[in-house]
Amino acid sequence: MPVIQVEHLVKRFGPITAVNDISFDVEEGSIFGFLGPNGAGKTTTISILCTLLSPTSGRAVVNGYDCRLEPQKVRKSIGIVFQDTTLDKDLTAYENLAFHAYIYGVKKSEVRRRAEDALSFVGLTDRKDDLVKRFSGGMKRRLEVARGLMHQPKVLFLDEPTLGLDPQSRSNLWEAIIELPEKHGMTVFMTTHYMEEAEVCGRLAIIDHGKIIARGSPEEMKGIIGGDVVYIKTRNNLKAKEEIKEALGMTAEEKDGELFLTVENAEASIPPLIRAIAETALSVRIERPTLNDVFLKLTGKEIRREEAGGADTIREEIRAWRRKH
Amino acid sequence: MIELNLELNAIYVIVARELKKFLREKSRFIASLARPLIWLFMVGAGLSRIVSPRAGMPYTQFIFPGILGMTILFSSIFSSISVIWDKEFGFLKEILVAPVSRSSIVIGKALSGTVVSFIQAAIILLFFPLLGMHLTLGQVMLALFISAAVAFSISAFGIVLASFYESYESFSVIMNFIIMPMFFLSGAMYPVRLLQTPLRVAASVNPLTYGIDAIKNALFTAGQGPMGPDFSLGLDIGVVLASSVLFVVLASRFFERRA
Numbered sequence: 416m417p418v419i420q421v422e423h424l425v426k427r428f429g430p431i432t433a434v435n436d437i438s439f440d441v442e443e444g445s446i447f448g449f450l451g452p453n454g455a456g457k458t459t460t461i462s463i464l465c466t467l468l469s470p471t472s473g474r475a476v477v478n479g480y481d482c483r484l485e486p487q488k489v490r491k492s493i494g495i496v497f498q499d500t501t502l503d504k505d506l507t508a509y510e511n512l513a514f515h516a517y518i519y520g521v522k523k524s525e526v527r528r529r530a531e532d533a534l535s536f537v538g539l540t541d542r543k544d545d546l547v548k549r550f551s552g553g554m555k556r557r558l559e560v561a562r563g564l565m566h567q568p569k570v571l572f573l574d575e576p577t578l579g580l581d582p583q584s585r586s587n588l589w590e591a592i593i594e595l596p597e598k599h600g601m602t603v604f605m606t607t608h609y610m611e612e613a614e615v616c617g618r619l620a621i622i623d624h625g626k627i628i629a630r631g632s633p634e635e636m637k638g639i640i641g642g643d644v645v646y647i648k649t650r651n652n653l654k655a656k657e658e659i660k661e662a663l664g665m666t667a668e669e670k671d672g673e674l675f676l677t678v679e680n681a682e683a684s685i686p687p688l689i690r691a692i693a694e695t696a697l698s699v700r701i702e703r704p705t706l707n708d709v710f711l712k713l714t715g716k717e718i719r720r721e722e723a724g725g726a727d728t729i730r731e732e733i734r735a736w737r738r739k740h
Numbered sequence: 741m742i743e744l745n746l747e748l749n750a751i752y753v754i755v756a757r758e759l760k761k762f763l764r765e766k767s768r769f770i771a772s773l774a775r776p777l778i779w780l781f782m783v784g785a786g787l788s789r790i791v792s793p794r795a796g797m798p799y800t801q802f803i804f805p806g807i808l809g810m811t812i813l814f815s816s817i818f819s820s821i822s823v824i825w826d827k828e829f830g831f832l833k834e835i836l837v838a839p840v841s842r843s844s845i846v847i848g849k850a851l852s853g854t855v856v857s858f859i860q861a862a863i864i865l866l867f868f869p870l871l872g873m874h875l876t877l878g879q880v881m882l883a884l885f886i887s888a889a890v891a892f893s894i895s896a897f898g899i900v901l902a903s904f905y906e907s908y909e910s911f912s913v914i915m916n917f918i919i920m921p922m923f924f925l926s927g928a929m930y931p932v933r934l935l936q937t938p939l940r941v942a943a944s945v946n947p948l949t950y951g952i953d954a955i956k957n958a959l960f961t962a963g964q965g966p967m968g969p970d971f972s973l974g975l976d977i978g979v980v981l982a983s984s985v986l987f988v989v990l991a992s993r994f995f996e997r998r999a
């Protein structure tokens with residue numbers, strides 16, 4: 416039973432149709448990535464799911480409760496980190512967390528411990544008693560994530576959780592977010608502009624102009640591009656071409672002195688390929704389609720590109736995480 | 741039972757937040773006491789030179805209930821208007837996605853205004869000996885009780901107002917077109933019965949009129965002629981309580997409404 420079900424959801428603001436008949440499910444305990452260019456309708460969808468907006472038509476169900484008909488039960492099931500900050504800047508970090516805990520009915524005896532755990536979780540323990548107005552943007556963001564976790568919700572909505580974070584904090588936060596489904600059985604619904612983050616999501620949906628234009632796992636998405644590309648440098652391109660044709664029945668093409676061919680699965684194709692051109696091959700290189708390629712192909716826009724440093728650390732996190740699973 | 745606990749918790753924490761912020765802003769507190777004192781000892785004292793003492797009591801004594809009403813009016817509205825701040829800075833969303841009923845949110849907000857106003861009104865009330873008034877403990881207690889009730893009603897009214905406005909720029913509109921007329925048409929400065937008919941009608945639909953009149957009933961001893969209270973204490977308190985309920989219900993409605 417999916418923990419989020421969206422059926423033919425439509426939201427209009429006057430003449431603007433922000434969400435235009437979208438449907439999707441999110442499985443319990445998964446990380447679901449919602450991607451799309453600016454103004455695509457991501458935040459609007461989240462606002463409906465977290466009961467702040469009513470849909471114009473269609474249905475949204477969270478944790479078995481209809482968002483329009485049983486908002487109170489939906490609210491009990493969810494936590495959310497909004498795109499724009501919603502902290503009280505005149506309170507301290509601890510007071511913001513405590514307020515949240517009380518209003519969600521966390522037991523009094525639990526509040527302090529949970530707040531301390533949450534603060535250390537996002538690395539803000541030493542700023543516990545500072546007023547939030549003295550926090551940097553990144554610190555506020557981290558505090559908001561900590562706050563969203565205080566009441567241990569079943570579903571956590573994150574609207575661009577890592578926006579404005581430096582690479583270090585971003586990868587720390589990521590490490591934490593990735594563990595949520597396993598450690599706490601939480602389902603994470605998130606929007607992001609970073610493709611490294613999108614890669615880690617179990618399932619993705621790409622929304623543009625209020626419509627979902629693609630859905631699936633990151634691998635399935637990349638399938639849209641049509642496979643991996645293998646580039647081969649050889650001593651003799653002509654000879655290699657013939658050998659490939661003979662052994663694999665495929666025609667390699669030539670570009671900038673290199674041979675290349677598109678294959679469905681590079682790992683499986685390389686051994687026979689190498690065997691066929693063992694004599695002439697100098698080097699082999701694989702290029703996989705990225706989600707950015709997919710995004711670009713579908714929406715005509717790039718997902719925001721990541722600066723090198725940040726991307727590397729995130730990639731490392733993701734690799735480490737993949738190894739564990 | 742657990743549900744009720746959750747609602748009470750929410751009310752408590754909303755009030756605690758407001759109070760914490762109020763106590764942190766000492767300058768706001770001092771400024772908010774300065775306004776009524778200026779009115780009492782400058783405007784009141786000045787006007788008392790041209791209002792005949794034969795009218796029944798010195799003018800500074802006459803406007804004392806009005807000044808208490810003013811203290812409550814301003815600080816309650818200020819406190820409730822913070823809902824607009826919360827909208828603008830996003831914190832209202834944090835409150836609105838919480839699993840508590842919208843009425844608890846409104847009651848919590850209204851009680852925040854009540855506590856803050858009550859503290860100020862109680863401090864102003866202590867100035868009575870300087871005005872040459874002689875009050876019994878019973879009168880002071882009654883005036884305090886009434887102040888709390890009026891503060892709640894006006895705070896709830898402030899939340900209704902705040903729910904109409906999106907940004908803090910609207911504050912001056914609220915100030916000039918709602919708060920100032922409410923103050924001047926409340927019997928604070930002059931007895932309602934002496935007003936011309938249109939103004940008298942306006943005053944009689946103003947909840948603050950009854951609040952101030954109730955304080956007059958508590959502080960003035962009987963038989964003070966034209967300067968005395970305009971209505972009976974029962975009617976005054978009835979209107980204050982009924983309007984409180986009305987405003988809480990209205991404000992909850994507005995909070996329940998989703999775009």
Ligand SMILES: Nc1ncnc2c1ncn2[C@@H]1O[C@H](COP(=O)(O)OP(=O)(O)OP(=O)(O)O)[C@@H](O)[C@H]1O
Binds near residue numbers: 458459
């Ligand atoms: N309250 C509103 N009133 C009118 N139009 C709105 C409102 N909220 C959103 N919109 C419009 O709906 C569309 C979708 O906005 P939304 O905020 O959902 O986009 P988004 O995908 O979250 O974009 P971003 O990546 O920039 O955050 C936009 O055209 C926006 O202008």
Ligand SMILES: [Mg+2]
Binds near residue numbers: 457
């Ligand atoms: Mg958005």
